[in-house]
Amino acid sequence: MELPPLTKGPIMIRQLAMFAAATAEFVDIHYDKDFAQSVGLPDVIIQGWYKTATIAQMLKGWAGDGNALKRLTVQYRGMDVAGNTLTAGGKVLRVSRESNGKRVECEVWVDNQLGQRTATGTAILVLS
Amino acid sequence: MSALLEKLKKYVGAESEPIVYFIDTGAIKFFAESIMDPDPLYRDESYAKTTKHGEIVAPPTFYGGATSLGNVTAGDARTVLSVDIPMPPGWAGLNAGDDFQLFAPVKPGDTLTCREKVVDAYEKQGRSGHLIFVIREKTFTNQHGQVVLVRRGTSVLRKPAPEEERHQ
Numbered sequence: 001m002e003l004p005p006l007t008k009g010p011i012m013i014r015q016l017a018m019f020a021a022a023t024a025e026f027v028d029i030h031y032d033k034d035f036a037q038s039v040g041l042p043d044v045i046i047q048g049w050y051k052t053a054t055i056a057q058m059l060k061g062w063a064g065d066g067n068a069l070k071r072l073t074v075q076y077r078g079m080d081v082a083g084n085t086l087t088a089g090g091k092v093l094r095v096s097r098e099s100n101g102k103r104v105e106c107e108v109w110v111d112n113q114l115g116q117r118t119a120t121g122t123a124i125l126v127l128s
Numbered sequence: 129m130s131a132l133l134e135k136l137k138k139y140v141g142a143e144s145e146p147i148v149y150f151i152d153t154g155a156i157k158f159f160a161e162s163i164m165d166p167d168p169l170y171r172d173e174s175y176a177k178t179t180k181h182g183e184i185v186a187p188p189t190f191y192g193g194a195t196s197l198g199n200v201t202a203g204d205a206r207t208v209l210s211v212d213i214p215m216p217p218g219w220a221g222l223n224a225g226d227d228f229q230l231f232a233p234v235k236p237g238d239t240l241t242c243r244e245k246v247v248d249a250y251e252k253q254g255r256s257g258h259l260i261f262v263i264r265e266k267t268f269t270n271q272h273g274q275v276v277l278v279r280r281g282t283s284v285l286r287k288p289a290p291e292e293e294r295h296q
Contacts, residue, residue: 008164018162022155022193024207039220048223049189053163056188056228060167066188067181067233075225075282121225 001092003106006058009085009113011046016082019050033082043081051076051086051110051119058088059106063125074108074121085113090123101128129251132216133260136249144210144244148199149192149268151238156186159193186234191242191268191277198239210244213262215285224261224284232276239271247280260285 017031028035029045036044052074060066080086090108097103103126110119129137153173160170165187168175176184194202206212215221234240248263261284268277 015162015164018158021195021202022159022162023190024149024192024194024197024202026194026203026205027208048226050163052226052228053187053189057163057165060188065180066169067185067230069188069230071227071229072189073225073227076223079222 003058003062003090003092005087005089006054006061007085007087008054010083011050011080011086013044013082016044016046016050019047023047023049025049041079043083046080046082046084046086048074048076048119051080051088052121054086055088055090055108055110055119055121055123058090059108059123059125062090063127065127068125068127069123070126071124072108072121073123074119076119078112078116078118080110080112080118086118087111093122098126101126130258130260133249133251136213136260136262139211139213139246139262140249142211142246144206146199147197147207147210147242147244149196149240149242150198151186151192151196151234151236151240153184153236155193155196156184156190156234156236158195159190160187163187181233184236188230189228189279190234191240191279209264209283210242210266211246211264213246216287219285219287221283221285223281225282227280229278229280230276231278232270232274234270234276238276240268240276241270242266242268254286257286 020026033044090106093105106123108121108123157171244266247265251260266279270276
């Protein structure tokens with residue numbers, strides 16, 4: 001079963017600068033274009049955590065509760081640059097009964113507007 | 129094992145000084161704004177009271193922002209990597225993955241103490257050359273002594289290919 005996807009963007013440098021402050025992770029390649037290019041990157045790149053938080057938001061939309069998410073494991077497979085639009089998606093892999101509810105394991109991903117899958121992973125949710 | 133990996137292996141087991149985060153409604157709302165999540169649960173106390181949570185809770189994966197820091201300043205690099213591993217000249221580091229384990233909701237009024245530990249370092253020969261992976265684990269404990277979140281991050285260190293070096 002596919003989960004309802006969540007699309008956001010284009011994600012501009014302003015948003016990445018806000019995210020840097022919102023997470024207390026100031027890493028210049030995420031908001032300083034000159035610096036990013038000086039270290040060989042094509043442009044400012046979107047934080048990996050931004051993509052993980054977007055997957056978590058997509059899962060919350062489906063589960064109806066952000067706290068249903070118990071584990072989210074994401075590999076960053078490709079870089080996304082500022083200006084990209086991201087779509088978080090997923091599908092249910094297996095469901096099992098547990099004492100505290102229904103345990104759902106999902107495959108999750110992020111695709112950009114070019115059709116590149118730049119993040120993949122797995123999520124575990126417990127739905128009461 | 130490369131000489132570089134041998135050097136990095138010495139950091140496995142190294143633990144950071146703790147970093148303290150004071151969570152408030154402003155920091156939660158600002159994180160939600162930064163990821164463009166309009167959910168009123170993250171910003172409207174009277175709405176939050178009508179939900180099963182009964183109060184504002186943070187979006188999953190959030191554990192505090194620049195205004196939350198208790199014992200370091202907002203720009204302190206240790207909020208990203210508390211255990212400093214010296215990067216060899218000409219090498220670049222990137223975030224290759226995250227593994228968040230969420231044990232309890234993060235709420236306004238919480239004080240989270242983060243301890244970071246280097247848990248592994250290994251190498252691979254990839255298509256883009258010699259890659260070194262460093263795994264770090266951040267454990268966040270709240271004011272009740274309960275572990276609320278564990279973030280295991282993978283950094284990949286690589287030496288840019290010769291055709292990329294002209295940009296350096």
